[in-house]
Amino acid sequence: MLNEIREPQCAQQAGASASDSGTRTSLGFRNFVVGFSHRHFREVSVAAALLVLLAALAIFAPAFYQPQPLLSLLTREAPTLVVACGMALVIISRQIDISVGSQFAVCSVSAGLLAALNWPLALVLPASIALGAALGAINGALVAGLRLPSIVVTLATMVTWREALRWLRQGEFVNLPDGAQWFGLSQVTGQITLIVVALTLLVALALAMKHLAAGRFVYAVGSDAEAARLAGIRPQLTTFFAFVLLGALVGLAAMMNVVQSPQVDPKSGTGLELKVIAAVVVGGVAISGGRGNLWGVFAGLLLLACISPALTHLRVEAYWEKAIQGAIILLAVVADGLRSRKERH
């Protein structure tokens, strides 16, 4: 930052004799870049880290860029991205939901059972989304309606859904009928469909957060719920709908996962909450609410997802994966902490 502030002064001193019109335009452009990277410092630095990693892979392990493994990687991460978008909204509104993994499992198994009953996929999909939204609504009602702390509420629902599912299904897998996998499409088409769905949702939600009044309310409530209330916004309603939207996205993501294999694992979604929260935090969303955007979350998710294949391709022991991911999360949190400390002074 210091360098960026000093540089224009140096330029002025050095180019005192230079014609000023040229200097001014280049300074204007530079000011724009500096201003942009200052305002979106976190997003820019995560994107830069991702680009560095991809460039390193291109040089040292070009095998990473073979189409089929890359497509598989992106397909695997597509459901995670969908959940991460919803989680970002909830965290921006200064709440958290750690029950997404259990919601994911409930929706997956339910979708599988419905498909096994020979429901058409065109009905299973909305059913799964509606179930997810209902589970999200339960969290939302408890958090917003009764004003309970979201970490405790969703801890309770996380355990409840997971254990209820275990008791009901006794750990049994659900076999999908023929034709359910990849929506009955060829594998490559199915994979591309999932990726396109995830990216479309990302773009739509990112635009909505910026261009819709509702998106602005989420930021306002997360920054200062009382101030938002005094401005005539209903913070509890905003919070409630953030949870419902997250639940619906979890339902969709579950469906996107179910179609990837011939069976539904009742333990699917285990650890999903950690993966998603990690992506959101690395992507620059402040855990204290009110700050961040979905583009950063996208970059954060890709960064974390690329670590594992990168290690394989660079022939580093795979054991390091979790440790490196942990270090990245720590770095992100420390960066946020230092920044908010600086702003306070």
Added chain:
Amino acid sequence: MARIGGLKILLQLSSVTKSFGAVRALKGVSFDLRGGEVHALLGENGAGKSTLIKIVTGAHRPDGGSIEIAGQPVRHLTPSTAHKLGIACIYQQPALFPDLTVAENIALRLEPATAARKVNWRERRARAAELLQRIGADLSPEAEVRSLSMPEQQLVEIACALGAGARIVIMDEPTASLTQKEQQLLFDVVRGLRAGGVGIIYISHRLDEIFQLADRVTVLRDGESVGTQLVRRTGVAPVSNQTELAAHAGPENGDRRDACPTLTESELIKLMVGREVSHIYPPSEAEPGEVVLWLKNLGCAASGVKNVSLAVRAGEVLGLAGLVGAGRTELARVLFGITPADAGEIQLNGKRVTIRSPREAVAQGIAYVPEDRRRHGVILELPIAHNLTLAIHRRLFPGAWLRFGAERQMALEFIHDLDVKASGPEAPGASLSGGNQQKTSLARWLATKPRLLILDEPTQGVDVGAKSEIHRIIRRLAREGLAVLMISSDLPEILGMSDRIGVMRGGTLVAMLPGRSAAHEVMAAALGQAR
């Protein structure tokens, strides 16, 4: 060391100054406290009492001036050195640990803070019992503090102060939450301390207490001491020797005291407020129109507002005066639906309305610029433009789809109109100065095109320049037909800006005075003195 007939100077502040940013809280205050006297400190809200106390307890470091304690100059007074030098402060709300016993609470203050040491429980209890007995408190050392009443907790605080060997005890509005009987009990303890040679700085808004208890009173006004005077006591016989004090005081504090050795309540009130309203206030030119807000017996049990009846007309600035805690902010919060009313009637433009939430208040055309601007006036993380349009999304963006061009245009207009000093509409709220945050907060509410504007401490913590700008804006808004309800603890502001002045005390409206009232009339009503 100065010795005056057994009363030695314990504390001497000389020309102490302290500023917070652009606000000069203390402009060279001198103050002295002697052993065996109760020295009352009096002043309006914001006169500098709290700042002075915080300097004595080491919480704030003065910018200039000197402090002497027991004749020794003290440079860097910190809370811990203040404690060691025998300074103790008893706040309105005792700061005790509710889950620990009385003896444990006393021990926490007095025993060394070493983690690994053996606790001598018997000694601990014995000392607690002894201290409580010394102040005549009938309390068990074994009692849990949670189970004690407010005055009993204050007694524990006093016992702590005594046990620490405090020679200087500061009491900040100790009787604010006490009943009459509890008050007398506390006074007895204070008199006991005085008899033991302790110097007591006593802060209170209740003039009768000061006349009962205090030996001398110092009045602060706008960060300056306007005089230290002897009090004509109406209570029990004094323990300290008043005549000796008076005899000595003459040459030291100038001729004012010789001329006026004792004083009456009304003289005291005049001292607190006595100043001319300066001419920086823009004159009122509005002709009040129709009644916009009309209240009848409005009450809200939860926030202590009761029985408020008043009317505010279009084009009129109604000032609401009163002490902190008189219920003015609470009334504003009732009107804005934050704590909805549960009694009485609200009429807006002649129509009866109920307001149950800020949302409904906004829909009815009420705007509220809250007191705590730093916390709730502007959202610090959002850019100015977003802050401005937060309350008018439905009007500015009917399709819920934000139009950044229109938003930016509006933000630029308001920035220009109210002269907000900012790098642009994109600058975050956190980057603005206090006065500009206040203007932004005001602009948000003006954007809603309200009929009634409630301002709560509109110029608190704002520098002088921004203050007169905000005053001009308020005048202009009134001229444009807005009804303005302005809460302020700044008496000159109330007097200079109001077309009429409502005075609140104890959650209710106690007086409605004309705009050109004298300061002491307002103050007398706020303090509850018969005029």
